[in-house]
Amino acid sequence: MKTFQGYQLIKPEDLHWRHSNLMRIPNADYLERTGSENLGARLWRLPPKSANTLHKHIRAEEFYFVLEGTGRLRVGDKTLTVPRYGGALVGPDQLRQVFNDTDAEVLWLIIGGPEELEFLQGSKSQMDLSLIYPVDPKQLPKELTGVQWPPQT
Numbered sequence: 720m721k722t723f724q725g726y727q728l729i730k731p732e733d734l735h736w737r738h739s740n741l742m743r744i745p746n747a748d749y750l751e752r753t754g755s756e757n758l759g760a761r762l763w764r765l766p767p768k769s770a771n772t773l774h775k776h777i778r779a780e781e782f783y784f785v786l787e788g789t790g791r792l793r794v795g796d797k798t799l800t801v802p803r804y805g806g807a808l809v810g811p812d813q814l815r816q817v818f819n820d821t822d823a824e825v826l827w828l829i830i831g832g833p834e835e836l837e838f839l840q841g842s843k844s845q846m847d848l849s850l851i852y853p854v855d856p857k858q859l860p861k862e863l864t865g866v867q868w869p870p871q872t
């Protein structure tokens with residue numbers, strides 16, 4: 720794993736917002752342009768009554784930080800409430816899912832490392848997705864019972 724050398728400034732206008740593949744959550748990858756093999760960092764804009772994928776990691780630890788709103792984070796069978804400017808660190812072996820059971824958007828910054836290069840776009844390796852999705856990744860937490868997410872397109 721190579722270490723990034725020097726520095727790189729990333730401006731808001733450099734970000735490319737896209738919807739995540741499975742859950743259709745708007746996100747912007749801060750570090751995709753840097754080539755870092757050690758860290759990943761994304762902004763996630765969770766719309767009201769939405770959830771990201773239920774997943775875990777092979778090696779990566781993730782730090783979840785709430786920039787706007789009140790964050791909700793499912794870790795195993797526990798639900799954490801993360802206030803604005805609060806954070807939570809989650810180890811690779813823990814199933815986790817950020818979700819929003821409020822009527823306002825919540826903005827998360829999620830930083831993880833080491834980067835699991837097997838899952839980057841363009842990777843030639845064939846990873847067993849059951850390692851990160853051991854259960855249905857689209858299942859919603861009990862707090863969103865009755866909600867239809869992701870949106871039907």
